[in-house]
Amino acid sequence: MLSDRISPRVREIPSSGIRAFFELSSGNENVISLGVGEPDFVTPEHVRAACIRALNNGETGYTPNAGLIELREEIARYLHNSFHLRYEPAHEVMVTVGSSEAVDLALRAFISPGDEVIIPAPSYIAYSPITHLNGGVIVEVEAGAREGFKLTAKALQKAITPRSKILMMNFPNNPTGAVMTYEDWLPIAEIVKANNLIVISDEVYAELTYNHTHISIASLPGMKERTIVISGFSKAFAMTGWRIGYACGNRELLAAMLKIHQYTAMCAPILGQIAGIESLRNGLPEKDEMKASYNQRRAFFINGLREIGLPCHEPQGAFYAFPSIAGTGLSSEEFSLQLLNKAGVAAVPGHVFGAGGEGYIRCCYAVSQQKLTEALDRIERFMRVLPARRMTSVSNL
Known part of the structure; x- marks a missing residue:
């Protein structure tokens, strides 16, 4: 069988739990999807227009491997x-095919092979599979509800071993939707430096914070040289x-990444890079307007979930709610499947996000107010018909 020729590491990793629920709901106009983390805004008109001009001018070729210098300067x-x-810009910034x-x-x-990668969880689902594919050892550190879904110094220190190499978060x-403050980062940074860790900090939601200003761990003393900051235009700029x-x-660390990029993607799409330049030069007002809209939807949706009887901590960043469904007696996958099949609402079961995710579902509120209202109505009706024995502890969470 040809399937026997597939790498064991590839066979061992699961398919995306997010995409699985997206596929289940795809093409069904009666389903309200809160599953995929994608803005409901389109890329602003002036950004699209800049790319049309570039296309008409024949700007369709390769760019330098690290990206257009104009874009790196703007970043x-x-x-x-x-x-x-x-x-x-020339040596400490590189442009990639998405974050x-x-x-x-x-x-x-x-x-x-054998290096340990520490991953606070719940977390984005790609980190563990990529670690596994490269022979790394996944060390999940639960950053659960009791900690406000934040990484604590105590939990990080407990996870450290002689083979610890990377903190991926x-x-x-x-x-x-949890955020970290400067005070939260201080003891984390000291542990990172004391144990000579490399930090890979995925900050693609940096612009989408609501009651706190985003603080990058790379801004703390001694952390820039050992931190790779990753971000992009997809979320905050609707791209x-x-x-x-x-x-x-760090230019040496980035140069190692660039070697791989040269042999795989070669360079990011030129029109996307031109769109990025226009977004950073002239698109900041639209970014702020979209953020304000998400903030309004956040308050509305979180309050609605709580009124229904689904406890939900207040997310301070990104555009996701992570309500607890533990009181229903259903697993997160059972709840999500029933919610989709019986109520026509797609949400992602929390267990796919790793340690601490079971007992929760992820709902993206970057959809229209009308859809959020209808989704809450459907979830409420769904909750009413759950067997009474499953609902006994919801009010106590």
Whole structure:
């Protein structure tokens, strides 16, 4: 059988739990999808127009492997102005095919077989499979509800062993919406430096914080040189389909990532890079308007979930709610499947996000107010018909 020729590591990793529920609901107009983390805004008109002009001017070729220098300069300027991060555009910034490629490049560049990669969980589902594919050892550290879904110094220290090499994390967090403050980061940074760890910090939701200003761990003393900051344009700039991300950090670490990028993607799409330049030069007002809209939807949806009887911590970043469904007596997968089949609402079961995710579902509130209202109505009706024995403890959570 040809399937026997497939790499065992590939056979062992699961398919995306997010995409599984997306496929179940895809094409069904009666389903309200809260599953995929994609803005409901389109890319602003002036960004699209800039790309049309570039296309008409014949700008359709390769770019330098690390990306157009104009875009790297804009990224460096933007990170300095927004988050107090200083990077030299020529050697400390590289453009990637979405932030997902940047994560893949970083893990591939730094993992040797047997190296331990510490991943606070719940977390984005790609980190563990990529670690496994590269022969790394996954060490999940539960950053659960009792900690506000934050990484604590105590939990990190407990996970450290002589084989610890990488701390892979994303804050603001997908799926919980948790953020880390400067005070939260201080003891984490000391542990990282004391144990000579490399930090891969996925900050693709950095712009989407609501009651706190985003603080990158790379901005703390002694952390820039050992941190790869990853971000992109998909979420805050409504550019998911353009596939433009970036990585910033120590030039030697970035050069290792660039080697792999040269032999695989070669360069990010030129039109996407032109869109990125236009977004950073002229698209910040639209970014802020979209954020304000998400903030309104966040308050509405979280309050609605709580009124229904689904406890939900208040997400401070990203555009996800992570309500507890533990009181229903159903597993997160059972709840999500029944919610989809009986109520026509697609949400992602929490267990796919790793340790601490069971007993929760992830709902993306980056959909219209009308859809959020209808989704809450459907969830409420669904909750009413659950067997009474399954609901006994909901009010006590």
